[in-house]
Amino acid sequence: MAPSSRPSRCFAIGDIHGCDVALKVLLEAIDLQPQDTLITLGDYINKGPNAKSVLDTLINLHAQGQLIPLRGNHEIFFRTAGKYGRTRLNGKDLIDRKTLVSYSPTRKPAGLSDIPEAHWSFIQKKCLDWWETERHIFVHATLAPDRPLSEQPDKSLFWDKFTDPQPHMSGKTWICGHTPQKNGKPRNLGYAVCLDTWVYGKGWLTGLDVDSGQVWQANQRGKLQSAHIEDFKEDS
Numbered sequence: 001m002a003p004s005s006r007p008s009r010c011f012a013i014g015d016i017h018g019c020d021v022a023l024k025v026l027l028e029a030i031d032l033q034p035q036d037t038l039i040t041l042g043d044y045i046n047k048g049p050n051a052k053s054v055l056d057t058l059i060n061l062h063a064q065g066q067l068i069p070l071r072g073n074h075e076i077f078f079r080t081a082g083k084y085g086r087t088r089l090n091g092k093d094l095i096d097r098k099t100l101v102s103y104s105p106t107r108k109p110a111g112l113s114d115i116p117e118a119h120w121s122f123i124q125k126k127c128l129d130w131w132e133t134e135r136h137i138f139v140h141a142t143l144a145p146d147r148p149l150s151e152q153p154d155k156s157l158f159w160d161k162f163t164d165p166q167p168h169m170s171g172k173t174w175i176c177g178h179t180p181q182k183n184g185k186p187r188n189l190g191y192a193v194c195l196d197t198w199v200y201g202k203g204w205l206t207g208l209d210v211d212s213g214q215v216w217q218a219n220q221r222g223k224l225q226s227a228h229i230e231d232f233k234e235d236s
Contacts, residue, residue, distance in 0.1 A: 008035040012138060013207045014186075014195030015041060015072065015177040018048025018099060022205035023057060025218035029226070030207055032066060039131055041177035042072020042140035042158075044123075045099045047200040048220070052102040055119050062126055071127035072140040072178065073158045078123050081112060129157055132172070136210055141178040143168050167191040175210065186215065188232040 011030055016023055032038060038061060045051040061067035081087055081094040088094060100109035130149055131138040137149065144156045145166040162179035168191070177196035181187050184203035187194040197217065199205040204217035204225070213229040 006033055006035065008037065009033070009212075010037045010039070010133065010136075010210045011207055012039045012041060012175050012195060012210055014197060014205065015043035015180070015199070016048070016054050016205060017043055017074075017200040018045055018051035018054055018102065019199045019205055019220050020048075020050040020053035020057070021220045021222055022199050022218040023054055025222055025224050026205050026207045026216055027057075029216045029218065029224055030209075032061075034064075034066070036066060037068060038066055039068045039138045040070060041138060041175070041195060042070045042127070043074045043177060043196075044069075044072070045078055046074045046093070046096045047098065049098055050102045051099040052119075055122060059118055059122050062122065068131050068138075069122070069127045070131060070138060070140050071123070071129055071158070075123045075127055076158060082120055082124070085112060087112065133210075135172055137168060137170065137172050137174040139174060139176050141176060143174050143176075145169060162187065162192070162194045165189060165192045165194075175208070184217070186229065186232045187234070188229055189234055193229065 044054050058067060058069055062069060077094040097109050101107060103110035103114045132149060139157055141158050142156050142160040142162060142165055144152055145168050168174050173191055175193045179194055180196050180198040181194060182198050184197050186197060186206050195206045195208060197203045197206045204219050207216045208229060215227045215229055218224050
């Protein structure tokens, strides 16, 4: 089947956290086509080695009309840094050293003024709080189960952990990141799936074809593996 006649596909990718090698390997494996849609679940910066490269890649995909980028709590940190002109606030890193070094030609951290305007604009204006399709809801952290999407509190969308998630009132499957699964495996409850698989640690960056259920995982060493989301289904 020629690429132009392939049916459109919808992919979700968990928290990237500056892991540019893993992102590159994963995108090559997915082989994104012009008619496909990619939804990234937030947390593009901090913890990993090359946030600048990650954002360059995502900005390019967005410009091609293929990317729906969600906002994670680390994008909120990024916006806060821009608002106050500081990389630290109340003793906490808003933009960490690894991210700032990725914007520097040396191994010394760059300043906020060295971050391109396109990166500020992408995070401040292009990233969304959630995305919905006919059968799925995509969000960074969690959902309040008894509230419609338009009434979700920020605490649920960006901060709450995937500890005791419940089905959403819409009946749709919701797909999220935010809570690192340190065994490197997606957590699949059927009605909710967590794709943060700790790529910045010893885990993987996970991509999911939400319709077929195929899973790809890549890491910063350039390794790739594949599975099916049903392989990770938990007993109810």
